[in-house]
Structures are given as structure tokens and as C-alpha cells.
Amino acid sequence: MTKRTESKYKINRRLGMNLWGRPKSPLNKRDYGPGQHGQRRKKPTDFGIQLMAKQRLKGYYGNIGERQFRRYYQEAVRRKGDTSENLIELLERRLDTVCYRMKFAITPFAARQLVNHGHVLVNGKRVTIPSYLVKDGDVIELREKSKQLAVVLDAAQSTERDVPEYLEVDHRAMRGRYLRAPKLADVPYPVQMEPNQVIEFYSR
Structure with missing residues (x-):
């Protein structure tokens, strides 16, 4: 959670x-x-x-x-x-962030929950730590049972965001690769x- x-x-x-x-x-x-003071503006x-x-x-x-x-x-x-x-x-190497960027989840909070609940594999091994740091070339995918979750499919089909260039993703297979670390301008x-x-x- x-x-x-x-x-x-x-x-x-x-x-x-x-x-x-x-x-x-x-x-x-x-x-x-x-709150009641929310409209006050201070320099x-x-x-x-x-x-x-x-x-x-x-x-x-x-x-x-x-x-x-x-x-x-x-x-x-x-x-x-x-x-x-x-x-x-x-921050961009965090596993939950990578799942969010790959559009496996609609929000960073949902991405953290996805990892916590054991839905995510890194190089074929299940990882349940959202702060796990992904390395260049790592393959991130969802477990077979998790690929048809409604929340995952909704996120993948969402037009709110695009997948950035430092990642490659196949949404049919629900699998992606972390290509390289981004610069601030890339995020x-x-x-x-x-x-x-x-x-x-x-x-x-």
C-alpha cells in the first residue's frame, strides 16, 4: 500500500x-x-x-x-x-518510477502498489521493493497473471502520457527495457x- x-x-x-x-x-x-487560509499569497x-x-x-x-x-x-x-x-x-532508476514511465500504472502511487504486491519482474525475477534501482539494459515486465489486470490495461491505453525515449516498451507483452539513465531535460x-x-x- x-x-x-x-x-x-x-x-x-x-x-x-x-x-x-x-x-x-x-x-x-x-x-x-x-484550508481557510489557502487563498493568502505571500512572497x-x-x-x-x-x-x-x-x-x-x-x-x-x-x-x-x-x-x-x-x-x-x-x-x-x-x-x-x-x-x-x-x-x-x-529517482528515475527506482523500479516504481520505471513502471510508471512504462505506463504499467496510471499514477506513481499505483506503480508503487504494483511493485509491492509482487506483479513486477526484473530480468525474470520478482522484485517487491519499489525503491529497487534498475540498471541499464534491465528488462522489466509484469507477471503473466498480472498482464490482464484492468488497472494495467487502462494505464497502458491512457493518452495522458507518452513513454520517454530512454525506455522501450511493448505493451502487448507488457515488457520493457531500461535503455539508459536520463538527463533532467529528458524527463x-x-x-x-x-x-x-x-x-x-x-x-x-
């Missing part, structure tokens, strides 16, 4: 954007924050801008826990190259993400 027990779309109103680009987002009708501080960037990125990936998200930052710093690009690469975010602000937030 997803860790997010309350309405997942509340985060859209709190952040003031349609985070997943979905037509059912309440932000499409009420483009202000939740954000530098800290506020960085915090919002972190909450936006963290929330987009199914609301990853703070401790785990900080670990991704620490790993991104440890690796060679641009830290913000490294952070995006780590089809429906809203602007600022991983550099996230890095600044954690490096204070």
Missing part, C-alpha cells in the same frame, strides 16, 4: 500546481491552497523557494519519505558529475522541477 493515506491530490493545491498533469486534479477547479523567501522545490520533487515520486529522499541526495553528492543530474537519475515532468534548488536546500 502507498504510504499516503490522505487524498494524494491535496499536495497539488498545497504546492499550487498540477503535479502529475492529471485532469482529475482539484487544482483545475480551485487553484489555491487548502516566498529563498528558503521557501528551496523547500517548495524539494516538496515538489519528493511529492512527484509518490511522496518518498524524508529520510530516504535525503539518502538519495547524499548518494547524488557522492557520485561524480553534476549533483542535480545525479539526483534525477537515481517528461508536467511541471518545472528544480533539482538545483533541492541540492541547495540540503547543502545549507
